[in-house]
Structure formats: C-alpha cells, structure tokens
Amino acid sequence: MGERKIKREYTLDGLDCASCASKIEDNVRKLTGVSACNVNFVNKTMIIESDGTNGQIAEEAKDIVRKLEPDVVVIEKERKKQSKQVLILNGVDCADCAAKIEHHVREIPNVTNANFNFVTKKLAIETEQVSTLQRTVEEAKKVINKLEPHVEIRVEEKQRKQSESTKQKSHAVLITRLVISAALTAIAALTDMSTPIEVSLFVIAYVLAGGDIVWKALRNIARGQVFDENFLMSIATLGAFAIGEYPEGVAVMMFYQVGELFQSLAVNRSRKSISALMDIRPDYANLQVGNETKKVDPEDVQVGDIIIIKPGEKVPLDGKVISGSSMVDTSALTGESVPREVKHGDDILGGFINKNGVLTVEVTKEFGESTVSKILDLVQNASSRKAPTENFITKFARYYTPAVVLTALAIAVIPPLVMVDATFGEWVYRALVFLVISCPCALVVSIPLGFFGGIGGASKSGILVKGSNYLEALNDVEYVVFDKTGTLTKGVFDVTEVNTNGSFTKEEVIEYAAFAEVYSNHPIAESILRAYNKDVNKDSIADYEEIAGHGIKVRVDGKEVLAGNAKLMNKENILYQEVNTVGTFVFVAVDKQFAGSIVISDEVKEDAKQAIQALKEVSVKKTVMLTGDAKKVGEAVGQKLGVDEVYAELLPHQKVEELERIDATKSSKGKVIFVGDGINDTPVLARADIGMAMGGLGSDAAIETADIVIMTDEPSKIPTAIKIAKRTRKIVWQNIIFSLGVKGIVLLLGAFGIATMWEAVFADVGVTLLAIMNAMRALKVDNL
Template structure:
C-alpha cells in the first residue's frame, strides 16, 4: 500500500466515484481516497492503468508522485545554510501565494454577494418606478445572470461533463437544473442565490479543511530534519531516511535524535515528552537505547543506528496521523453509499411532484415547476456527502491540535462506547511543570538555607527539576539572579545529581540513589522529619523527584518537587 498525491479533485462525490470504480479493477487490491487531504492510498502494481481509468471517470484528475517517503536527497555542510534559506524562502512565498489565493476567493464572494444585494435593491426600485416591461426585464435579469454565471459556471460545466460521461445523477446536475428552472419560472434572483450560497458553503468547508490540515501538520513537526553521520572522521549531513543500520550518528545538544539506536559514547538527558508524554527528562549513557524524535538536552552523543527511519517509532506515529482520515467510519461509508441511491430518488420525486401538481391540484406549469426546483435544491446531497466526512476530518484536526493521536475516523465513533479510560499522569492529568512544594531541614539548618544551597548547587544544570528549584529560590528570596562567585568546582554526576563547593562547603544535591550509598536511609529521613516537626509524612508523600541535600558529607535536608494537577483534570475525568 503506497500513498500518492491526487490532484484536481473538485468534490467529495468525485472522490467517491473514483474510489468505487477503482475497487472494481482486478489490478487494484485496495484503495482509499481522502478528499480533505487530496491523497490516495493505493495497492496496485499497475499505476498507469489506474491513471487511465481515472482519466475516463474524471478528466484532469491525476496521481502525482508517491509521498510515502518524506525525505529525498542528500546535502553537505556547505549546502545546509543555503538549503535552509531556500526552504524558508520557499515556505514564505508559498504562504504568501496561498494567502493571496484564499483572500482572492473571499473578495470575489464578497463582491458577488454585494452585487446580489444591489440587484435586489434595484429590482424593487425599478418595479415601483418604471412601467416598461422591457426595462424591468433587463434590470431584473442582467445583474442576476452575471452573478449566476460568475458563481455557477464551474458547476454547470461539471454537470455537462458528467452527462457526457454517463454520470447522470449528482449534485452538480441537481443544482444546475434547479437554478435553470428558477430562471424559466421568472425567479432569477433565486437562481443566482442558489449558486452563490452554494459557493459560500464550499468556501467555509475549505477553510475548515485547511484549518484541520494545519493542525495535523503541526503535530508532525516533531520529526527530525537531518542526521549527522560520522564517516572516516567526517561529519556528513543527510536526511534520516538515508541513514543505514550500523552507521554512527552524532547528536549535539538541542538536536533531535534522527533514528532509533544505541548510545556508544557520551551521556545526556533526553526529552521524550513528544513520544511518551513523560515531562521528566530521561538519562541515557553507553548501551542505552534511544528513540528517533527525542531531543538531546545536555551532552554530545554518538549513537549506533539499529533501525532505519522508516522503521522508527516516530515514523510510525507520523504515518498514523497522516493516514488517519483514510480509515473511514461506518457512518462515512453509509452516507457515501446512501448518496448514490438518494440523488436519483430526489430527481424522480421532483418530476413526480411537478406532474401531480398540474394533473391533480390544478396548479400552473410555472408553479409546479417552481415546486420541483425547490425539491431539487433543498434535497441536494451535498450536505450529506461533504459534511459527514468533513466533520470527522475536523475532529481529527482538533484532536491533533491538542496533541491527541487518533488512528482513524472509525475510532471517533468507537469513543461513544468507551466504558473505561486509562490516563497517563505526568503532563496529562498534571501540568508537567515542577514546583517545590515542601522543604525538610535537619537540625542546624533552616528551610531557607536548604533552599539556598540547593539553588546554588543546581545553578548550572538545565534539568527541569533544577529550574523549579531556582525559580522557587527567586520567589522566596525576591531575587532574579544568583551570585556565581560563590560557586566553585561544579560537577554533574550523570543520572544521579550535581555537586559543588558553595562558600567553602561541599554540597551535593541529587536523588536517593546518589546519597543513600553514603550517608542516609530514606526511611530514616522520613521518620526523623516526622519526629522533629510533629507531622505524618509517609513514603507515598516523598516522590521520586525529591532532591536530597548533603553538606560536607552530612545529610542536611531535602526538597519535595511535585507536579501540580491541572485545574480541569477533575472535569475531564
């Protein structure tokens, strides 16, 4: 199954028609067209034959290059800056052109709507002031005919094309017949209104699709842009999809890891929140496994690639997001099939209504034709064919904007039957932002002293917990900086904590694993604090993000770092 770009699709009905015809081909094993993203998932060995069939169904619609692989080509160090500039320039120009096209369409619709309103005003004034039927006829028709042709010519042309190809019953034909009938019965303003309002509806639908598409694309920005491969003492930059298993990549501070692999040199904290939702950085060292898309935060890493980018977790997530709209819900499939039966039934009902009105209710031909036109307009299947898939696409886009991955439209329906929900805690029910909630100080030290030693010891660390300690220090001491001249011999102990000489005192700040080896027992710390302060803390209150402080190799206290629960978590649950 490969994914292709399909161009010049005008409507949802066209995509349904093409999809149905391709499914009947023996050379096509499976096919799914998504009108919103203008893509087609296709499993076939003869793409040329598929294109020939599409040409017969919808001339002008064509399949372009495969977009299964987002990366192509290679670039050197010297080319990197030029490539980045061209990409930014291209993106900027593309955005400008897209903006102008979108606004041009909006301005045209506003102009047509204004012309329509002016036409209604002129019609009422001329009707009162003139006695000439010819003048009234010309003023009544000429403005509305212009508005009608400008807003509806594409629909009429498409209806004619469908008739020539044998595709008789569709929304284009219904709209064309209804509007032409309105002209025949002497209601040109209603004929032009039908086409104008239809175009305004399409414009609003396109805006919704574009908004949802941008939300989905924004979620895909977590993919790594390039990889720095080490070959014969040279650093070669290439796209992640070109990196082979066994090659060694260099990842500097702040860069995204390009492929899944194993660390062979260096240690660092990595931010995996975009993949796992865990806001606490993960410490990695030699022989640690790392995932593509995670961010290197504190040290230089050399990583031996164990999986190609196409097999990586991040690429699988991207494919899930990009192809979500191809997994159609039962409701979508039902309305797509229903429209094919519904449209000819509406057409037949309109004809029967016109005949019955004349034969059995003694109505004029003009009035009966008018009633038939009304049925054709109000019963047009566009609302069903377009709005149902559009609502699912908008739902997927809204979820993506909030960072929620949904594997397909079918799963949106499945959510209505959910009875049990399992939540991740950090960053989901909690804010993912750490804050010092309490300070435990041993005899001989105050809480402010423990906080001050901790803030100075953690000053050079970029770990989120270190940031929370410094921020709390600034808040309590009403300062916005730290006197770095008091800090000497700073040392980071990977995965455990930090140490420094502060005002001549050897201070260590770290986790229980670091300090427990030398000077204290976790249970003893808790029992001692409860006894001294008359409190009842227990092991559950002391979280894994507690920072323990020792001064001159003696336990001095600890800081409890908690992640606050979101205000709307209770409502969400």
C-alpha cells in the first residue's frame, strides 16, 4: 500500500508572468517531500502533492514564490468543511506585537490553533467547529483592536475580491506614466534644445516608462534569476541609450509596456470568459430553520437539512425534492438547452437553475461531495495534467531564451573583431534587437490558454475533460469501444414476454424472478420488479447469492430459486428452452426445475446511429461493442447501428481481455477509447487509453473513474469531443508555428541589420497578443 499523499491548493493572486509560473513550478518540485507540483498560469493556481515527510513544504513553497515574484500573494484554498479563517492585519510592523497577538488569540475559547505570519501579515485562526468560527473571529478582532488599536483588519476573502480593483488602479497609473513619458519624448525629439537638457528629458521619460522594469530586472538578478523579459528589455533599451539611440530606447520601452498592458487585459478577459462557462458555483443556500429561512454558505449546510429554492436561484446542493414542482435549467452542467421538470420525489443536482416554481429540497450530499463541487474541481484543475505539447514548449522555452542571449552576445562581439569596417555600435544594436525578440511569452501564455479554452468549450457542451493530456489524446483515436446497456441503448428495460414450461404460470415465473432480483439495482432487475408490481416480502428470502456474470441464487420460502442467463442454467445442469425473440433473457428455475423465461427489451438511443456514423467521419478506424448480453441481442443492436464488430456474452474480465487485444492492434501513436456507464465497467475504463463515462450526471463512480465524463446520455457527444480536440490542437499549432515563424524571420532580419527594435517589439508583444486572441477561439463550439 502506497503512502498517503497530501494535496494542497493555492491561489497565486497577481501572477501575470507565464515564464515565472514555469520557474515557480520547477523550483517547488525540487523541494524535499514534494512528489508533484503544477502551477496553472491561466487560473492562477498552484497544486502541491507531498508525502508528508516535510512539514515545512507550505512555507518553503511560499518563500520560492516570494523570491521569484515578490508581488504575488499566495492564498491557501480552504479545504472542505475546514473551520479556518485568515485575517490580514495591515499595520503590524513590530515582531513582538505580532507574537502578543498570536498568543492572546490562542487563548480565546474554541480556538484550536492561531498562527500569525509576520512577513505576509496574515493571522490564521482554526476552531473546533465550523459553527463557532464566525463568533470566534469576531472575538479575535476585539482582542487585536485592544492590543493594537491602529491595526486595520481585513478578511482574506475580501482582500482577494479587491485585487481586481487594485489591478485597475495600477493600470491607470501606468497609462498616466506612459502619457507623460510620451509627451517628454516628443518635446525632446521635436524641439531644438541643448544636448544636456535633451538627454535629461529622455532619461526622465525612460524612468517614467520603464523604471519599474529595470528595478525588477535588478531585483531578479540579485536572486539569481537572469533570463527573464525584464532583464532582456532593460539590457536592450539601456543598450540603445549607450549607443546614443535615446528616442528609440524610450519608445521601445513605452511600446513594450503598452503591449504588456494589452496582454494583461487580454489574459484576464480570457480567464473571465473561461470562468464564465462554469459559473455554476452557488453563492448561498436558503436554509429552513423552524418556520424561517436563513441565507447561509452552501458549505455550512449538512446532509438532511431542508433548503428552499426560489425561482431564478441556483440549486446549491444535491438533494431530493420533498415538495413543489418546477422546470429547471440544466445547461450549465449538461449543455442541454431544453429545461426538464422536477417534482416531489425527484433528485435534483447543485448547479441547476430553478426556473419557475418554489422547491423544498432535502439535502443528500454535503457541498464538498456534491456534483457541482466535483465538476468545478475537475474543470478548474484539468490543466494540472498537461498535454505533451505544453510540456514540450515549457522545456523549449527553458533553453530557447539563454541560447538567443548567447547568440546576441556573439553578434555584438565577434563581427567587429573579424570583419573590416564593422563597428561595435552597429553590431551591438543588432544584438539588442535579438534580445528583444527572444522572450517566449507568445508560446508560454497562448498554449496553455488554448488547451484551457478547449476544456472550457467542451464543458459548455456537457463534456468534462479531466486534463489537457486527454484532450490532446482525442486527436489520435483509432478505436472507439462501447458498452451496450446505458451507453448505446437507453438502459430502460421493459418485460415484453413471459414464457413458461407448462408447470408454472406466467405470474409465478415473474414472482420468483422478482424475489430473486429484489436486492439488485440493475436495470433488468428493476424492470422485473415493475412488471411484478407488488411488495416483496423480504422475510421469506434466505441465502441470497449473486454469481458474477451469471445471475442470482436464492432460497424463497425454502425453495431454491435461480434467475439469470443461459450460463447459469448450464452451470447448474438445468435443461431450459431456447427463445427466438430478440431481447435480453432471464431464465428462472425452481428447485432445479426449469420454470420459464422472461424476455426484456431495451431501446436504442435516438442519436446512437448518428454517433457511430459521425465517428467514422472524424477518421476513427473501427467501432466495437462489448456486451455481457446474449449474442443474438448484441448482434441485432450492432447491426442496427452500424457498429463494425460486436463481442457478446462477456464477463467483466473478458471485456478487459478484448480491450487489450484491440489495444495491441493500434499504431504506436493511436489511442483506444472505451465508453461505458462508469459503474459496472470500471476495470475497462481504467485500462483504456481514454476512459469515457456516458450518462455521468450525478454518478460518483463515473466522475471518479473516467478520464472524460459525458454529462448527458448522448453518444453523439463523443464525436463532438473529438472535433473540439482537433480544433484545439489546430489552434495550438497555429500559435506555435506563427510565433516561432515571426520570431525566426525577425531574428534573421535583425542579424542582417534590416529589422529595427520596432519590429523586434512587435515580434515579442504583438505576436503574443495575436496568439492570445487566436487561443480564445478554442472556447467557441457552436460551429463544429
């Protein structure tokens, strides 16, 4: 048994540099005890998995972030039902005062732990129970105000929400600086004044435009981080000043800052667009307390509590409707545009939107275990499993920038030493052009954004992809292997025929079968119980035994009853009568005597045939169906749908064996999808290259086991997923080719003295903006 992994998730508020995100990830991975680390630049999260041997991992990781990106705020995401609150204490500048605050807060009743980080000014308070947390926090505020009256106290959640307005203010300050810098540059360049005054104006303009960039570069160099965009732009523009190109040095820095501003706006807009697709997290729940309702956080609601859902509100948690009826919009979870009706006794899932009636719901799952919570976690963390293309670009960027810097140094030094008439000024300028171009931002920003957009677009269609790697793998699918029941068929069975041997009546055959199947939740068992339509006296049942792949053996009022397929009859040496009807058969025997058979029919899904045809149109080589059902039934369904191969009467382990046989015939890059219900087919789902669960809405097993979850019962979503994957890959490779192509051309032009810094800045900032805008096309799935 492996060691238990500890998983922590953090928000990196203010992370705007994709290259820095990669460096943070690399450095945290090297920490003792860390088994995995993923920094997601798109949604500003860091997920760390550790073995628990190093208790200082959290602080060491935060130190790495502070070292590489001092402006980034690291916020640990609270885990489910954790009774913890973080306060930010602005104005605590004395370490001794910090210790006093920590000590006195720990003395408050119900506080299990209080920790004050003097560097980040954060006080973390933990209590015994969630219910006492808010009251304890208020008491802590009183204690702090008594000890340090001048301290400003803010809850961390509010601080996070203020980050957007803070960012807008910083953008406004930057724009003001750039306008003043542009004015000073224009005055210095267009008016006739003495050289010292002219140079002074250029210097002031340069400091206004890029002083912060130079400062960041110096600070990073002191930390051993040399090859970043701040260093490259500083060297390039200061070099322009050194060779007397004052206007160009200032203008290039201004152009770079404008480009970075637009890039920041574009990335933030992209993040919001992707987040909006999965805006299903409920803000509150109306908890019924006695005769009143109280608005509470969904995480504070317990299983068994009663909540009221009014028209227009999001359903906050999974539950069962105990009164009322309404139409609910399920599109946020399933992509379905048609509302569905819910009434008394129906299950309802968090994330649905109540359209008209008032619903009273009994909660069946805590928020952390609810469907909406799991779906949010899947989508937000999908990019922690990076696609091979992303990993390649990350490694490429690591070597690309230093290589270009060394080439630039060679361009600046070697030609003037070996070529006649070559001047240092001219070749230094060409080298500076090289430096400006070398930043790989267009790649490291747009590629993860493209994959994340593809995942977001898929979720909009009701397709949950658990990782960028699975989305990319869909491009190379050669075989799609289906389960039958509940995947290609509706899984809604009805008894259509009852046959007897003459010694038993049809009613007796149904009755014995119902007693045998009463403990089963299989759709076939449910159809028999519906046909029996009476209460089953479970006291008369004994020695219940389920024989995998065969059926049920049980004693009913002292009689041995067998109910199952032909294999069960053969196993027990019972002579039975074959049935020629197409359908699923349940043979019934009483005390080793064949009693009769029940024919149960399942209906093929409306879009199943269309899905099989569409898969062939997206270059899938072969479709295969594996079923435990009778050969006659399996072949009839397969022929109706146009499935290439059908394998019937398979036990669960035989399905795995068939899948492995199919897997052995694929090409080296080819992939095999297995599509099942996520419950009975767990081994096959796990064995396939891509496990896809059909009808996963509300199914914990499907969400846990599969790599991709289809939130509806529609097989047609499978070719849609493949089309989304192909489009995403196309967009990603467009960005790779475009970015490297433009940079390569400008590098050559710069080396030959044709391109100036203006073209170089476009090759950096302009290409990045175009690549980001192109990446956002991955979100659109309407015209596939």
